[in-house]
Amino acid sequence: MQDILIKNGTVFDPINNIDGEIIDIAISKGKIVDKVDESNAEVIDASNKIVLPGGVDIHSHIAGPKVNMGRLLRPEDHYRNLKPKTSVKRAGVGTSCPSTFTTGYEYSEMGYTTVFEPANPPLKMLHVIDEFNDTPMIDKACYPLFGSNWHVMEYLHDNKEDELAAYIAWTLRSVKGYACKLVNPGGVEQWKWGGDVEGLDVAVGNFGVTPREIVKGMCKAVQRLNLPHSIHIHANNLGMPGNYETSIETLDSMREYAKENTNGKPNPIAHLTHVQFNTYGGTNWMNITSGAEHLAKYINNNDHVSIDLGQVVFSDTTTMTADGPFEHKLQTLTGNRWVNADIEAETGCGIVPIKYKKSNYIHAIMWVTGLEAALMIDDPWKVCMTTDHPNGGYFTTYPRVVTWLMSQKAREKYMEKVNKRAKSRTALESLDREYSFSDVVISTRAGTARLLGLNDKGHLGVGADADVAVYNIDLNKIDPAIQYWKVRKALRRADYTIKDGEIVVKDGEVVKSVPGRSYWVDSKVSTDLAKSVESEIKEKFKDYYTIQMSNYIVAEKNIINSSPITVQAEV
Template sequence: MSFLKLSGGTLYDPVHGVDGVVGDIWIENGKIVDAPKDGAGAVTIDVSGRVVMAGAVDMHCHIAGPKVNAARKMQPEQGRIGNGLTSHDAPMGSVPDILTTGYRYTGLGYTTCFDAAVTPMGARHVHHEFELVPNIDTGFYVLVGNNHLAMQYIADQDPAGLQSFLAWLINRSGAYAPKLVNPGGVEMWKQRAGGNARDLDQVIDGFEVTPRQVLQGITQAANQLELPHPVHIHCNNLGIPGNWTTTLETMRSLDGLRAHLTHIQFHSYGGTGDSDSGLESKVGPLADFVNEHPELTVDVGQVMFGPTTSMTADGPLGYFLQKLSGEKWYSCDTELESGCGISPIRYRDRNFVNALQWAIGLEWYLRVEDPWQVVMSSDHPNGGSFLAYPQIIRLLMDASYRLETLKRVNPRVLQRSSLSDLDREYTLSEIAIITRAGPARILGLRNKGHLAAGADADVVVYTPSENYETMFSWPWMVVKAGQIVVRNGEIQAPAAGKTLSVNRDFDLDRVKQIETWFSDHYSISVRNYGHGRVGADRIEVV
């Protein structure tokens, strides 16, 4: 295969300290390679004057599987908006089909995306959809924070059993990392209406364990397994006024172990009870804690204004949102494993709560001192569509634009958030960190997020503009695994992607225990559980 050479671009590769240096990128067989001694015959593309970065990585979104399909079905009035349209400025609904999802991510320079919440039982469905998604590599996190067998191992004080089960579950489902969603709280909601875990030390009904023990048990097991991304945590009490104390206590309970807290914006609220009257930003003390603990990382879950869909494994949250909005609602129990809640939602800039959520998200980006610890996300589609990412970038890089926008939102936000005091502006290099280099490092993806030899040839070329939203909305070229998938801003023929997963050894003697559990409790057979051969050709073990 001949070389592809991207010639004379301005390179941003923060992994290697390259910050706006003019250079060439050489590509061969889907990988970035060192400049060859004899590059004769290379296909050369002049990218001089343009900005070159690695493909972006979305480490937290919801794009496939039973939950996403339920959301597609419950909103026929908007579910097909833009499906099949690949141009950058076409409309798109909040839950596009899987083909549109792949194309539109590519159109923004994203080449790797992780679905953040998949039940083990839903894993096969997700692999089916991933087989169809064009242009992006994928992976997913498997839900385990309300899993009955996991809680049983924790109650039995059997960490070796828990560790073996976790490894078995990740292998069996073809997952990349374990995910905790409102640990214990979803189970309590499933047992009785209004049930939830309000603090970390409440005993989970029917299980002699607490959310704190689930958090600690799974985090310890995941760190023991040396998973590339040990654990992805959606804290208890999402969206509830005063939840920042739960979030801080969650961070403390992790006791120095590596962990990632997701959509942290939704977990940073001061105030009390169910009333919004005292609602205020508590990013300050939480960001201080993150700044002092380099083992912790966060993604933001930025809220952007407009209509979208809330979809979550946090069953009680779906119920809570539906009561607030009066919108339609879908709830589902995944036996022994998880729950699910879906409801349409609209964030309004003149609404105090929504505007404060928007400000709190931006505070997080601006208050975490080390950009390697904070990742850009909108928790697509929960805080807003991934199509909003270029606008988030502009809000971070352009303080005057941010302040102009702040003037248009509900004015009470000025008293309840310190956003107006923050004048930090992100640099292009910092944007490269929070959108690709950082998430790749947090995920343990050595071949992603950088531009040195050995990296996957996922490369994006942008045309510089003073309007950063324009610049990041319209990449001039996107290369996926060495194949040009966007040229002159137009999406080309699709490239195949991979599903990234992890394998770990487990104690074979424990499998009999797991199988007995299945035959005693599940309505399906263990032989029908996991991904089987679905998606196997696409899977790459990291």
């Protein structure tokens, strides 16, 4: 592997306090190094260009049974983007649910190098890994779902905290998961009888635990296991008017477990995902408003929470979530095609295509809500930029979202086109905050990597993974707040993307295909506890599942570039 020297680039690396300085970045053997021998290195002239760490996406639905069902549901979605085979690229299709190869290529061409898939049933992780193996160019990992898991609810009901933690450790290790995801905790189990839970204190039928207990118990367990990422939550009442109250209540229920800040940066213990869908005011569909102000106020006053946006971008996209009851409501509201897929003992899933229209009041409110949240929460280290791909919009629209954050002018210009009533009911126009490049790097790279516990990613310090993106943005000539469209265009196609020390994208086109890693977490709990819990699981397994326990376990030989992260648990 040849050494690389990126010369004279304008570097943004907030973790190492580098804010737009012109410095050289040296790369050797897949890592950032102090220096390389220039005569033996491939030199990239990055004069008048910006150099950033490779993008790290904390929440994007790119693989697994749900995404694949989305692909199957929408052949018409694929016809809009047909990608022929080239000498380095496999053929592919798709916009809101792209095929696996295309997903990898398009992320890489935008300068992204790491993407985490946020929701899959543990039972179907072998399928997820099978798709990861076919998703090139990026490092991946998956958060298995625990919010309506029978084992979890039973351990909580019996107040068995240690056993719960050991069960989670066993599951993550067995199915090769990275973090714990809760989706409409308890509500998905209710949906299996056609119902839902309406609040945090309504007990889940047959199990006698409440969503509040699930959230708190799981948050505590995740902390005791020392998992690299906090609990990842999609709150109850998602998508409903007035749900900001449930979201704040959910977050506040975990406040007692808050951790101290380090180096002035917060250490969140809960990640509220796609806040846009979780932060509405109003009482019904007629008077729905943004509740971002309330949530932002809460988050500005509390350091135990991080969020990602789930920004809506007006487009024809596909909603997909483990929140089965929500998707059923969306189906009855829209009359669109609907997939539901419940998974034994664990979770559910729903998929409904949707067209977000600028002229639609509710859709415009959704658009406003995401941007308000991003601009009202002061600390960028708490905010990750996502569209909850494909729920709010495709990941390929990230550059557009970034320019909305960077330019008030871009927002104003766009606001002219959206529903007038929504416009009159938002504070967005009065928000003059504009993200700097450093802020953008934090919310798309440095902050996301930090929240995921990926110490070697999201920065360009010596020893970091050599995942780098170079974009053709000349900050001497371009002011992102004014010529925002130039920024958007440049961010869509990286000049160079370097993955693990190899140039994989040049001039916005993939020039080399690399497989990428699959991360998973092995949290070591005490041997006795691990043993006793494993035999408990074994006893229940036959009753809960329709497969044998040995076939539930994902073998490492099935994973391309299996990359376990080992941590020591406190149980």
